[in-house]
Amino acid sequence: MLNVVLVEPEIPANTGNIGRTCVLTGSRLHLVAPGFDLSERALRRAGLAYWQSLDVRVYEDWQALLLANHDAWAALGGPLSPGGEGGEPAPAMHLLTKRGARRHSDSRYHDGDYLVFGRESTGLDQGLIASHPNLCERIPMVGDAALANAGEWHASHLGLHPELKRDVCGNFVDERSMQVTSLNLSNAVAIVLFEALRQQGYPGLDG
Template sequence: MNIVLYEPEIPYNTGNIGRTCVATNTKLHLIKPLGFSLDQKEIKRAGLDYWPKLDYEVYENFEDFMKKNNNPKVWMATTKAHKVYTDVSYKSDDYIMFGPESRGIPEEILVDHEDECVRIPMFEDTRSINLCNSAAIVLYEALRQNHFEGLSLTGELHNLHWK
């Protein structure tokens, strides 16, 4: 899977999303301008020791991203979508894009991809859900539809006797 952040603004969100990407073997695509430096301590703090393990790429703009990835299938998470994120079929090589925290994906991009727009249902008076939570919600649905391919599905309890 692939997560795309279009002009992300808050380093903590990007750091947390990077950590989720490492945990799910998902590539992170960052489209400039970024609202922070990738060297900022906030990114590294949120991403913990996972950040050096992150597979990511940075692009100059949306057109650069589309060109370098051969015009991929991009699902666009937006509050303006007509479809719910659980109502579409994700393929293992799809891309899921999220816009900047303060304004979302620009409408000029959305109108060209209306059939690929998805939304997370929420109470009508709510503007949006935090970016890193939104990314995790949609990503895990896409992974679930692909049977969590390549991910560990079981854990193990250690037989510890507590006194």
């Protein structure tokens, strides 16, 4: 089972759609301090007929999620480091952010992994990203080449200022010139979740 984590989601309809996707794929949904009432009409409408079947856990904050899920804590380098059963890899954590240097499709997903997404307006906490750049991944999109390349080649070919800074993940960026492309949260979750399921041999996704 894969774990989808939404950290402080803000739009009920997105969470409802993601919940429906989790039900249909047998995934567990973790909600960290959602910015809305879970009984809101927009959420119920988006997840209509599915919400009651959803395996969902709700937490007051990020630390509460880690304390309740020791394998998630271990994936971040916590004191508990459970191994996978039967020689399987221990669950890993995938932090999805536009600042990730690695593409989500270049990662390897295993049963029990955590796919973590931030709030619609600001994404994941910058401190979390800066502390774990090796866990950060991005969905490749048109216009995100600024995160995929670096140095003088980057500046000369993209027409950016040669004095580039590194962001919290170590990417070279010029924030004055870089255009940021983003996806709707429910679309982003679906893209990453289905890639993870494809790698695990989910029926119909092995093409």
